[in-house]
Amino acid sequence: MKKVLTTCTYCGCGCNFYLQVRENEVVGVYPSKEHPISQGILCVKGWNVHEFINHPARLKTPLIRKNGELVPDTWEAALKLIEVRLNSIRKESGPDALAFLSSAKCTNEENYLMMKLARAAAGTNNVDHCARLCHASTVAGLALAFGSGAMTNSINEIEDCDVILVTGSNTTEQHPATGNRIIRAVDKGARLIVADPREIPLVKYACLHIRQRPGTDIALFNGMMKVIIDEKLLDEEYIELRTENIEELKKIVDKYSLEYVEKITGVPAADIKKAARLYASSKKASIIYSMGITQHTCGTDNVLTLANLALLTGHVGFPHSGINPLRGQNNVQGACDMGALPTVFSGYQALSSEDVRKKFAKAWGVDKLPDKAGLTVVEMINAAAEGKLKALYIMGENPMLSDPNTEHVEVGLKKLDFLVVQDIFLTETARLADVVLPGTSFAEKDGTFTNTERRIQRVRKSIDPVGESIPDWQIILKIAKLLGYDMHYDNPSKIMEEIASLTPIYGGVHFDRLKLFGLQWPCPNREHPGTQFLHREAFSRGKGKFSPIEHTPPAEEPDQEFPFILTTGRMYFQFHTGTMTRKTSQLHREHPEGYVEINPADAKALGLRGNCQVKVSTRRGAVITRAQVSTIVPEKIVFMSFHFAEAAANRLTNDALDPKSKIPEFKVCAARIEAVR
Numbered sequence: 067m068k069k070v071l072t073t074c075t076y077c078g079c080g081c082n083f084y085l086q087v088r089e090n091e092v093v094g095v096y097p098s099k100e101h102p103i104s105q106g107i108l109c110v111k112g113w114n115v116h117e118f119i120n121h122p123a124r125l126k127t128p129l130i131r132k133n134g135e136l137v138p139d140t141w142e143a144a145l146k147l148i149e150v151r152l153n154s155i156r157k158e159s160g161p162d163a164l165a166f167l168s169s170a171k172c173t174n175e176e177n178y179l180m181m182k183l184a185r186a187a188a189g190t191n192n193v194d195h196c197a198r199l200c201h202a203s204t205v206a207g208l209a210l211a212f213g214s215g216a217m218t219n220s221i222n223e224i225e226d227c228d229v230i231l232v233t234g235s236n237t238t239e240q241h242p243a244t245g246n247r248i249i250r251a252v253d254k255g256a257r258l259i260v261a262d263p264r265e266i267p268l269v270k271y272a273c274l275h276i277r278q279r280p281g282t283d284i285a286l287f288n289g290m291m292k293v294i295i296d297e298k299l300l301d302e303e304y305i306e307l308r309t310e311n312i313e314e315l316k317k318i319v320d321k322y323s324l325e326y327v328e329k330i331t332g333v334p335a336a337d338i339k340k341a342a343r344l345y346a347s348s349k350k351a352s353i354i355y356s357m358g359i360t361q362h363t364c365g366t367d368n369v370l371t372l373a374n375l376a377l378l379t380g381h382v383g384f385p386h387s388g389i390n391p392l393r394g395q396n397n398v399q400g401a402c403d404m405g406a407l408p409t410v411f412s413g414y415q416a417l418s419s420e421d422v423r424k425k426f427a428k429a430w431g432v433d434k435l436p437d438k439a440g441l442t443v444v445e446m447i448n449a450a451a452e453g454k455l456k457a458l459y460i461m462g463e464n465p466m467l468s469d470p471n472t473e474h475v476e477v478g479l480k481k482l483d484f485l486v487v488q489d490i491f492l493t494e495t496a497r498l499a500d501v502v503l504p505g506t507s508f509a510e511k512d513g514t515f516t517n518t519e520r521r522i523q524r525v526r527k528s529i530d531p532v533g534e535s536i537p538d539w540q541i542i543l544k545i546a547k548l549l550g551y552d553m554h555y556d557n558p559s560k561i562m563e564e565i566a567s568l569t570p571i572y573g574g575v576h577f578d579r580l581k582l583f584g585l586q587w588p589c590p591n592r593e594h595p596g597t598q599f600l601h602r603e604a605f606s607r608g609k610g611k612f613s614p615i616e617h618t619p620p621a622e623e624p625d626q627e628f629p630f631i632l633t634t635g636r637m638y639f640q641f642h643t644g645t646m647t648r649k650t651s652q653l654h655r656e657h658p659e660g661y662v663e664i665n666p667a668d669a670k671a672l673g674l675r676g677n678c679q680v681k682v683s684t685r686r687g688a689v690i691t692r693a694q695v696s697t698i699v700p701e702k703i704v705f706m707s708f709h710f711a712e713a714a715a716n717r718l719t720n721d722a723l724d725p726k727s728k729i730p731e732f733k734v735c736a737a738r739i740e741a742v743r
């Protein structure tokens with residue numbers, strides 16, 4: 067049997083494993099013992115990653131819609147149709163009538179080509195991807211505070227922290243390899259504070275569980291900062307030397323007395339004090355956060371508030387101390403780094419800079435590049451619904467299940483003149499397309515993924531493409547050509563050479579340097595060993611900046627008609643829209659259907675028994691699902707995952723956006739629960 071070392075396609079931890087191959091079929095997997103993250107361990111998704119690769123439902127040929135039905139056809143016919151339709155729409159309505167969704171499941175090289183396709187070939191900045199639904203607020207917030215929007219430390223540093231504050235991250239279920247380091251740290255004596263409305267598995271290891279009401283994190287952390295300032299636990303020397311704007315922060319925070327904070331958050335004053343003292347008085351203190359912080363209309367402000375807390379106590383810029391947004395998808399860090407975003411090129415080089423535009427235009431051999439900021443994910447759907455966006459090209463995303471307010475998404479997608487979906491399975495979104503193109507899975511291509519700790523790692527081809535599928539990077543080259551723009555690369559390493567030449571933080575990244583451990587950016591040149599933690603002596607922007615932030619309530623709050631707060635997220639055994647995990651028997655068996663978690667007191671008041679059918683409704687829609695009666699959720703708060711099309715949580719969610727980062731409020735909306743009799 068052949069074995070091929072590669073990087074996991076599920077979460078952002080970036081474990082490495084060997085795929086076992088027999089006769090062009092991936093039949094097994096085992097972890098790499100030498101790899102810094104895997105260390106011989108995988109989570110259940112990693113151990114079962116081989117099953118979907120050769121699943122019979124893989125897309126094996128292009129599909130074209132004929133008389134309302136998607137039917138198999140040749141690549142030639144599919145590409146011809148795309149050529150005619152995209153060019154005529156561009157001619158009639160201009161380049162901004164086209165938009166492109168890139169993919170955090172795909173490689174860096176593919177994401178780079180996708181943004182090049184949008185900008186150089188189609189002539190629009192309408193390019194974005196699921197980071198908009200995920201850590202857009204991190205990228206915006208941390209760039210303002212520190213100058214760089216990525217995890218400041220490395221996963222292995224967590225193990226030697228004194229104090230870890232985990233908020234809005236269900237780490238053991240969603241980033242298992244990272245959760246494992248938190249547990250190891252607690253075993254070694256670290257104190258763990260969990261601030262999460264739900265009783266997540268990590269709570270077992272915590273010395274303190276703060277259960278704030280969803281959407282009240284700013285008040286909570288401002289309250290902690292007030293204790294720190296009042297009790298003089300702040301790091302005066304660090305503040306003086308490395309930060310600016312402290313006075314502005316102090317003015318705002320002063321208002322957040324513990325009584326006031328308790329009223330907003332529901333958290334007892336004593337707990338806030340305890341958390342503040344623990345966090346401020348330890349030397350090696352790390353904040354770990356994820357979607358519970360980012361997916362709010364105040365998402366960027368939440369991130370800025372955490373940055374304030376870390377700056378106030380001098381807890382950034384050292385090993386083990388920092389702010390660590392856990393990036394979700396296997397390559398969402400990379401898709402952002404590659405500039406698959408509507409306002410930046412690769413390496414976060416701003417579109418608004420004429421010098422940057424000229425640099426890319428010259429390298430790409432075009433006269434000029436569009437300078438108008440493009441549309442974000444939800445804005446694309448809105449523009450489609452308004453008839454302004456005519457064509458959408460989606461690679462490796464499933465917005466029919468993953469975007470907020472599904473009914474509206476469906477209206478938008480159906481209104482488009484032309485929809486192309488490039489995926490490995492026939493998803494709910496692909497079913498609406500005019501043309502479906504079969505890409506290949508991570509097992510059938512070469513390239514790189516960048517994990518959550520900025521580690522650029524190799525993805526290696528282990529089998530030939532399934533059926534007539536083609537690696538996504540090669541498909542993009544074909545699409546560029548039919549839009550009249552030629553790109554030539556023999557293989558993905560050549561694409562990385564171009565990325566390195568145009569992207570300072572990836573300047574020293576070359577395939578021949580990415581052996582067992584990869585390289586962590588910034589890595590500016592060939593001799594540079596990569597960077598374990600950020601902001602060592604100075605912040606990327608110079609000084610760390612405090613921002614005065616006020617609590618703002620969520621866009622929708624419970625009332626008489628919709629008395630519950632609905633918050634949504636994930637489960638250990640399933641991944642996102644289930645395209646891969648629901649085709650993996652070991653995973654699906656463990657968690658075959660969705661449910662709504664509801665507190666026993668609420669269940670009793672509504673006359674619900676465990677496992678009974680309930681209707682969950684919001685102002686956007688309703689779904690029928692099963693009640694999981696559990697103290698994991700507090701009273702008046704219910705939780706659903708968005709993995710299941712049959713009870714799709716996003717039929718319910720609110721598409722209200724954070725004005726600063728355009729991330730939707732997946733974590734709070736008002737809902738009603740009724741028994742189905």
Ligand SMILES: Nc1nc2c(c(=O)[nH]1)N[C@H]1C(S)=C(S)[C@@H](COP(=O)(O)OP(=O)(O)OC[C@H]3O[C@@H](n4cnc5c(=O)[nH]c(N)nc54)[C@H](O)[C@@H]3O)O[C@H]1N2
Pocket residue numbers: 077078200233234235236237239240241261262263264266279280281282283356357358359393394395633634635636637638639640641642733
């Ligand atoms: N098994 C599995 N793993 C995954 C994924 C998957 O689908 N399945 N997806 C990957 C991706 S792309 C991502 S982004 C990550 C996401 O990883 P996480 O962010 O860890 O996952 P979520 O379940 O979305 O939400 C995390 C927590 O936020 C809490 N929360 C809800 N509201 C609030 C609030 O107002 N404030 C605070 N502080 N917390 C709140 C929830 O109770 C939940 O425990 O997971 C990645 N890993």
Ligand SMILES: Nc1nc2c(c(=O)[nH]1)N[C@H]1C(S)=C(S)[C@@H](COP(=O)(O)OP(=O)(O)OC[C@H]3O[C@@H](n4cnc5c(=O)[nH]c(N)nc54)[C@H](O)[C@@H]3O)O[C@H]1N2
Pocket residue numbers: 169171172196197199200201357361394395461462463464465467468469470488489490491493505506507508538634635636641642643644645646708715716719732
């Ligand atoms: N209610 C609610 N909704 C949410 C969230 C939430 O917490 N609550 N979280 C949001 C977050 S954080 C995220 S990241 C998004 C995720 O949203 P999406 O990215 O839309 O979800 P996925 O199911 O991961 O979609 C990835 C698609 O890529 C395909 N694919 C896999 N590998 C390849 C490949 O190599 N090539 C190609 N071409 N396709 C491939 C898969 O089959 C799948 O259809 O969901 C968001 N939606």
Ligand code: SF4
Pocket residue numbers: 074075076077078079080081108109110111112113241242243244
């Ligand atoms: S922890 Fe994440 S990267 Fe590691 S095996 Fe599990 S899903 Fe894959």
Ligand SMILES: [Mo]
Pocket residue numbers: 196199200201394395
């Ligand atoms: Mo995500």
